[in-house]
Amino acid sequence: MNLYLTDEQNMLQESVARLFAAESTAERVRAAEATGYDAVLWQHLQDMGLNVMRLPEEAGGLGSSLLDALIVAEQFGKYLVSVPLLEHLAASQTLVALAQNSASAAAAVTEIGAGALLSFLPQRLTDRRTPINGAAVADYLLLADDDHVYLLNSRHFVAVENLGSGALAVLDSGVKLDNFKIASGAEAVSRFDVACQEWRVLVAAALGGLAEQGLRMAAEYANERKAFGVPISSFQGLSHPLADAISQVEGAQLLARKAVWSLATGRDSAAADIAMAFWWAAEVSSKAMAKALRTFGGYGVSLEYDIQMYYRRAKAWPAAAGDPQRALLDAADCLWPGQRSVGQRSVGQRAGSVSTLLPAAGDNQQDYSLGADAAAFAEETRAFFSKYMTPELRAHAHHSVDGFHPEFNKLAAREGMLFPHWPKQYGGREKSAYAVAAMTAVIEAEGWEHVTAPITNQVAQIVMGFGTEEAKAESLPRFASGESLACMGFTEPSCGCDVFAAKTIAQQQGNGDWLINGQKIFTTAANLADYCFLLARTNTDKPKHAGLSVFLVPMDLPGIEVHAVHTLQDERTNIVYFSDVNLPGKYLVGEVDGGLKVMASTLEMEHGSADQYRHGHVTALHAAEKWALKAQRDSQPLLADNQVASRLARARVHLEVSTLLCYRAIWGMAEKIHNRYWGPMAKLFATEYYQRDADDLMDLCAPYSVMTQRDGLGHLEVGYRQSIGTTIYGGTSEVQRSLVAEQALGLARSRG
Ligand SMILES: Cc1cc2nc3c(=O)[nH]c(=O)nc-3n(C[C@H](O)[C@H](O)[C@H](O)COP(=O)(O)OP(=O)(O)OC[C@H]3O[C@@H](n4cnc5c(N)ncnc54)[C@H](O)[C@@H]3O)c2cc1C
Structure with missing residues (x-):
């Protein structure tokens, strides 16, 4: 894993933040609300070269990576920048691609290199009355329907007032689109769709920046404002919802960055990852801003307070591409293409949604996987199980301590599979935390008990650090050999x-x-x-x-x-x-x-081990998914039903966020990054969403889901009963929320 930014990216982040802090102040944002556009700021963006980041070098641009653009988008969201920069960046590469066969597009590329502003509608045009961000001010504007791509400019549009105070406009009724056609055919339209995909990533990142900033503003106010003689931040009724919100928002930030990494590394999941990142960011940011606004009480709705500007934009920005819920269906189309096909056409093949072409992401040094060593160790674990798992042991297997098998435990120890991360001095193999996480996933997938080893491990590690020499000499060899728990x-x-x-x-x-x-x-x-x-x-x-x-x-x-x-x-x-x-x-x-x-x-150790709570979620969701993939309704695959597909895709997104938060906690431990909330946040999110999804999937798979079995859908039924316990042991969700509120948002302590 590698979640670090490079030195250059850190510098980019700092300099962009400095620019926006000076040139996109609340006063400037307010001043630009009438038009949605700050021309002076656009000039500053050009001075820094941000306008040509996504233009290839051959076209006079910087050829910056999508991760670089995402870093800018995060700050854009934080400072509510009044320029349609995300549209400009997202459409740059598409315009360059279209310029190969269009003289007017080629001329536009040249002008964009010289400071012209580009925007586009991030979905296919099906209704001429669609409001388009940036259309009120852009020098160039890209539009596409199912057959053609068009290039226009702001003269062809009429500005409209709007929720997010953006530079929105609708097509002038007199404009004949045919006069502005620059390309036709499936390939050209697919190239246009690439811009829509890139826009989704950048908007997801911007929403992550926006929502985090709105929550920090709420936290600052909550620490200052007093009621009943104490800061309102000490009321859990207020701090706990904010803790949930920041957990969801940090999950959204990770998901957007992961989507860029998936694109850059050509992963099969890239298209699904983009759809999931966009949907989740849209889903959580407006809700987070509702919580943030409520923190200010009556002042929150007063126009004099800035939080209402965040509340409005959190809803308005993603709406530019239509109902954000469609992104969940797009994710479903990518995840289950077989079931989502009706005849030759994918159910989810809607305008601007799922494209075969994807944005070129450029370089990306990050890594959201556990890595090659961990994958190799997972393979070794599978080999261990296939070598030693007998039908008798299989029959004995159980997720709880009832599944503990003393002989198998000793065998695992002999084969170096019990505590592989321990120091050699104590019989370990010094495997990384990533390898252990990968091993644990395999053990869980095998349905083998994984309760006793983590408890023994934690105790043993503390004894290694704090025990007397005599206690160490007596107990540690016994733990290491698998003889003692x-x-x-x-x-x-x-x-x-x-x-x-x-x-x-x-x-x-x-x-x-x-x-x-x-x-x-x-x-x-x-x-x-x-x-x-x-x-x-x-x-x-x-x-x-x-x-x-x-x-x-x-x-x-x-x-x-x-x-x-x-x-x-x-x-x-x-x-x-x-x-x-x-x-x-x-x-x-x-x-x-x-x-x-x-x-x-x-x-502290428990905090780094949140990942162990995620595995039941994986098992329960797989069981539901497997069942839904085979189920039929009215002679159609059940997953052809959009409602079913959305619910299943939603659970997938939750699991994806949970995984990222857990992996970040592991990475933090491995890198010795002092952070006191990544673990509690991962535990809180992983267990709460495991419980929520188990609850919803039980309904989805009803009535079959209520039958208690030890295979198939039975794993979901077990998950329903197990998940509620995970929100209690290892620190209850309420305790985790308090820790997150205190450590992630700096809110007052609410416990004795
Ligand atoms: C299956 C299982 C296995 C367990 N294994 C172990 C184990 O091996 N070793 C061990 O020591 N313990 C173990 N536990 C205990 C577990 O850690 C505790 O149940 C947990 O810490 C909660 O304590 P409690 O049950 O006493 O609830 P209480 O502390 O009484 O809490 C009751 C409710 O009040 C809420 N609450 C309490 N304080 C606050 C606060 N300050 N703010 C807001 N809400 C609050 C809690 O969140 C909870 O909802 C296990 C529990 C279970 C269910």
Whole structure:
């Protein structure tokens, strides 16, 4: 993975941001609202060469990559730039391509190189009354219907007032389009469609910039404004919706960048990725701006406040290409072409939607995949399973700890497949976090239990960092060989989210041993584990957070009792009683009363592991998709129904966003980028959307979906029950929202 920008791109981003901060201030944006156009700013854009970024060098341009253009588009959105720059950039390459067979297009290219402004309608023209952004001011304007491409200019249009205060205009009724034809035929129209695709990417990026800025403005206001004597940002009713919104918006930003990478690397998914990025950005940005505007209370709707300008444009910009929901159908057409074909024609082949030609994206150093090493390790994992999976083991397989198989666990350890990322010193292979993520995906796809290893891994890693030499020497070889498991004892019957309110007591004895009394609940794998990683109170005189310590407790000590707690998710977890348990001093992890530090490191690790919550989503969606691909309605494929296709495509987009947020958290860990919210954001989004999609797909596949089976659609039914639990364990969604609100938006702390 590589999410870095190059030094040049960082410089481009900074200089564009500087220009817009100076030349697209709120006052300038307001001043340009009457026409939607700031001529002085357009001159500045030319001075920086931004107008010719997407013109090839042969045509006098800079030949910049689509990623460079996206970087500009993000800032364009942030500063609500009053120039139809996105249309200009998106249509540049198309005009150059058309100029090969059209003298008037060739003349236009020359003038564009010299500062002329280009715009276009980012869909095929089917109605002459369609408002077109930029048409009120552009020197050149491209239009296409199903057969021809036309080149006009602003004299042929009549300006119209509009929601986003853009330079919109409609065709003058007297204009005869035939007089402006520059190309005809399928190939020419396909070239036009390329501009529509590029526009979608750039608008998605601009909406990402716009929505992030609107949310930051709301956050700033929320920290200043007081109600009932406290900053309004401390009210969860306000901060949690903003946390959801910033998670969706950062997902949109990643999705747009990923679409550009898919184009640049020629991936089969590129056309689908563009449609998904556009739909998602359109879907979340206006809703995010509604939340942002509400933060300002009554002032939000006052024209004196800037947030209403963001609210209006978030809806108006994507609407230039018609109903953004059509992009979901375009995604469906790309994802399931067989089912979406009726006769010879794709159901979704609407004007300007799915094109066989795609924009040339140029260089792109980013990488949104887990990489070649990870792919090779996934292959090794598959080979391991195909070598050792017997029908008996297959019958034993289960997604919960019930699927744990001691011999298979030891076998995995021997073959280097249990903790492959561990240091060699502890028996590992020093594989990367990406390799582990790829391995985990295979294990989940095999339907094999993947609960015990991640818990044991987390405990073992903490012991490596904070344990005594004796505890390390005893426990780590046992974990590494697959012989022993660990469980985590944090939650108690009286406290879970408020984990530092733990009441379990550990009293130090004269000989240095500890006497432990208390209860832990939801202690997953405690019935199988040899060690419990226990949080206990060691000092009742100190404040709540300061009097805690952590221990590695051998589960065979006298005084420990484990009782089953069965869950909705076909999962056994446990309640564990500690009664006068005598624990030797060597099992203290970290310092006495230093539990907070150790716990911080444990929770940090949990943040990087959000990806594990995503796999159930993958399995449930695959099950629904597989079923829908075979299902028929009225002798037609079920997916020919646009409503069904939209719902399934929507779930795909959610999963795509979830994957990107999870991968970003892994990348952040691998690159040691100090970020305190990528993990919580990934966990929040991944689990909430898993639950939402499982819920909707259950309806989509009803009534068959309600049958409990261990294959086929049964995976969806399990997903429906499992997904709700994922929003609770590993930190509830409410806790994650608070973390995201605090860390991503700087909102006030809302917990004790
Ligand atoms: C299947 C399963 C496995 C688990 N495995 C383990 C394990 O192995 N080890 C372990 O230690 N724990 C485990 N847990 C426990 C899990 O971590 C807790 O359930 C979780 O932290 C919530 O704690 P609680 O259940 O006490 O709910 P509470 O803390 O009582 O919360 C109840 C509700 O109040 C909300 N809430 C609480 N505080 C706030 C706040 N400040 N702001 C807003 N809302 C708030 C919560 O989000 C929740 O909706 C597991 C749980 C489950 C369901």
